[in-house]
Amino acid sequence: MTENSRYIGHMPKIGIRPTIDGRRKGVRESLEEKTMNMAKMVAKLISDELNYNNSQPVETVIADTCIGGVAEATKAKAKFDKENVGVTITVTPCWCYGSETMDMDPNRPNAIWGFNGTERPGAVYLAAVLAAHNQKGIPAFGIYGRDVQDIDDQTIPEDVVEKILRFAKAGIAVAMLKDKSYLSIGSVSMGIAGSMVDEGFFQDYLGMRNEYVDMTELNRRINEEIYDKEEYEKAYAWVKQNCAFGSDTNSEGNQRSKEQKEEDLKMNIKMTIITRDLMEGNLKLAEMGYEEEAMGRNAIASGFQGQRQWTDHLPNGDFMEAILNSSFDWNGIRAPYMVATENDTLNAVTMLFGHLLTNTAQVFADVRTYWSPEAVKRVTGQKLEGKAQDGIIHLLNSGSAALDGTGQQEEDGKPVMKPYWDITKEEVNKSLQATKWRPANTEYFRGGGFSSNFKSKGDMPVTIARVNLVKGLGPVLQIAEGYTVELLDEVHEILNNRTDPTWPTTWFVPNVTGEGAFRDVYTVMNNWGANHCAMSYGHIGADLITLASMLRIPVNMHNVKDENLFRPSAWNMFGTQDPEAADYRACQIYGPLYR
Ligand SMILES: C[C@H](O)[C@@H](O)[C@@H](O)C(=O)CO
Numbered sequence: 246m247t248e249n250s251r252y253i254g255h256m257p258k259i260g261i262r263p264t265i266d267g268r269r270k271g272v273r274e275s276l277e278e279k280t281m282n283m284a285k286m287v288a289k290l291i292s293d294e295l296n297y298n299n300s301q302p303v304e305t306v307i308a309d310t311c312i313g314g315v316a317e318a319t320k321a322k323a324k325f326d327k328e329n330v331g332v333t334i335t336v337t338p339c340w341c342y343g344s345e346t347m348d349m350d351p352n353r354p355n356a357i358w359g360f361n362g363t364e365r366p367g368a369v370y371l372a373a374v375l376a377a378h379n380q381k382g383i384p385a386f387g388i389y390g391r392d393v394q395d396i397d398d399q400t401i402p403e404d405v406v407e408k409i410l411r412f413a414k415a416g417i418a419v420a421m422l423k424d425k426s427y428l429s430i431g432s433v434s435m436g437i438a439g440s441m442v443d444e445g446f447f448q449d450y451l452g453m454r455n456e457y458v459d460m461t462e463l464n465r466r467i468n469e470e471i472y473d474k475e476e477y478e479k480a481y482a483w484v485k486q487n488c489a490f491g492s493d494t495n496s497e498g499n500q501r502s503k504e505q506k507e508e509d510l511k512m513n514i515k516m517t518i519i520t521r522d523l524m525e526g527n528l529k530l531a532e533m534g535y536e537e538e539a540m541g542r543n544a545i546a547s548g549f550q551g552q553r554q555w556t557d558h559l560p561n562g563d564f565m566e567a568i569l570n571s572s573f574d575w576n577g578i579r580a581p582y583m584v585a586t587e588n589d590t591l592n593a594v595t596m597l598f599g600h601l602l603t604n605t606a607q608v609f610a611d612v613r614t615y616w617s618p619e620a621v622k623r624v625t626g627q628k629l630e631g632k633a634q635d636g637i638i639h640l641l642n643s644g645s646a647a648l649d650g651t652g653q654q655e656e657d658g659k660p661v662m663k664p665y666w667d668i669t670k671e672e673v674n675k676s677l678q679a680t681k682w683r684p685a686n687t688e689y690f691r692g693g694g695f696s697s698n699f700k701s702k703g704d705m706p707v708t709i710a711r712v713n714l715v716k717g718l719g720p721v722l723q724i725a726e727g728y729t730v731e732l733l734d735e736v737h738e739i740l741n742n743r744t745d746p747t748w749p750t751t752w753f754v755p756n757v758t759g760e761g762a763f764r765d766v767y768t769v770m771n772n773w774g775a776n777h778c779a780m781s782y783g784h785i786g787a788d789l790i791t792l793a794s795m796l797r798i799p800v801n802m803h804n805v806k807d808e809n810l811f812r813p814s815a816w817n818m819f820g821t822q823d824p825e826a827a828d829y830r831a832c833q834i835y836g837p838l839y840r
């Protein structure tokens with residue numbers, strides 16, 4: 246498949262609605278140019294600053310005319326429907342007729358920028374139309390600049406830019422999820438509730454469908470050679486040349502033979518190609534006579550059960566998951582796939598949120614251990630220093646961590662994780678060199694396989710997050726911004742060797758606030774709602790919160806400053822003293838976006 250056809254259908258666009266005072270013979274005419282210019286400025290800002298995960302600039306569509314009343318509102322909607330608009334932004338410098346010009350589509354996230362000026366009352370319209378949105382139960386985001394601008398000022402102030410981009414990013418993420426699939430390969434892994442597919446959640450909250458294949462489908466395609474053999478040869482040669490294989494920590498009697506390991510590796514490479522084909526299809530398969538297999542399942546994310554039936558008998562999925570989740574493979578540098586280990590559907594969704602907001606690869610991990618400074622001192626004799634001084638959380642899992650998580654990409658001399666189009670070949674090589682593929686622990690994985698073993702570089706600003714389902718309440722999202730830290734080698738070795746040393750490790754320290762769930766590092770760990778988290782590069786808590794509010798998923802824990810919270814204006818009507826409680830009430834009243 247070509248890059249742009251990873252998913253079926255076109256990328257969703259942002260529709261821009263310049264609304265205007267409908268009174269002709271003076272008022273409207275005097276405002277046409279200014280209003281349309283605002284729309285053009287917003288369109289330019291968005292396509293200059295935002296990209297889809299395929300690297301292309303986010304596309305916008307401006308209504309053909311300014312919208313002075315319901316006729317033009319309807320024409321704009323018709324144009325947007327044709328153009329696959331998934332998000333709308335209304336802009337205006339003046340008074341307009343609220344309910345007559347408003348965007349009535351309840352499923353497309355909508356924001357309104359009301360120009361803060363004095364010549365014409367853009368802010369009065371903003372307040373009036375938001376009241377109409379609230380009264381009609383169609384939440385909208387209000388954008389009102391802090392400082393008054395003159396009517397002929399053709400710039401977008403910084404605070405407005407920030408809100409437009411936060412809204413647009415989250416809105417595009419919502420639109421990207423819609424009509425895509427989650428593909429479960431296998432079913433529930435070792436009783437992990439996250440791998441029990443909740444179809445209602447996918448359908449009602451995300452607008453997605455669920456697809457299922459049994460893990461035997463991988464076996465069938467391997468045995469019947471239903472994969473691109475040329476690609477396999479290329480992949481095998483690439484792996485042999487670029488992947489470093491680390492030592493076997495299994496006791497002698499438990500080690501797989503050299504021949505078995507070679508077969509395991511070959512199978513792992515085939516599993517990688519086949520899982521990708523299952524997700525997005527592959528035209529090559531049609532040429533081989535497998536038209537049905539060639540179509541794929543329009544999956545924007547998938548999960549592989551692995552443990553235990555597959556892994557008790559066959560090589561585990563770690564290699565496949567790690568490579569697909571990374572921003573590169575034998576075909577070069579490319580957008581990461583979202584593949585959850587243990588078919589943890591809820592972690593896959595969290596990875597999707599992080600990926601669609603940042604376009605970067607995600608690190609899937611167990612939230613494994615809280616190490617207090619005292620416990621570290623006891624077992625290593627060393628004192629934790631710097632950002633790590635008040636304790637650390639060990640993020641570790643056998644599978645899915647993207648190799649981007651090594652921290653071998655750089656910006657201004659600092660470790661980062663970038664969108665794939667900014668990653669260099671040299672950075673790919675460094676990430677590969679920083680990773681050892683180590684024979685899997687055969688007590689856990691009787692069928693062998695290879696785990697990716699690396700240690701993340703320190704000082705990366707990152708955000709860990711997790712969607713949890715709570716009976717009677719529905720989905721909730723938890724978020725912790727913080728930093729990766731690097732420990733002294735001898736401390737890392739001792740701590741790592743107490744657990745499974747063949748897996749990828751990230752040492753994480755959340756930003757603590759001294760209050761609530763962020764009282765201290767221990768309390769963050771103690772409040773984590775499941776065994777897994779998804780780690781995304783950057784401090785993206787505010788973006789995640791905006792996205793969650795669009796989907797009506799309340800946020801049960803976060804360490805983002807109040808002034809950075811950006812939710813639909815209706816949320817304020819549910820209370821302003823305690824934004825968390827208001828979020829719960831609003832999400833409950835509005836219910837999932839697609840129901
Ligand atoms: C090997 C083990 O079964 C791990 O896979 C297990 O600890 C987990 O990762 C649970 O999420």
Ligand SMILES: [Mn+2]
Pocket residue numbers: 586587610611642643776777
């Ligand atoms: Mn796990």
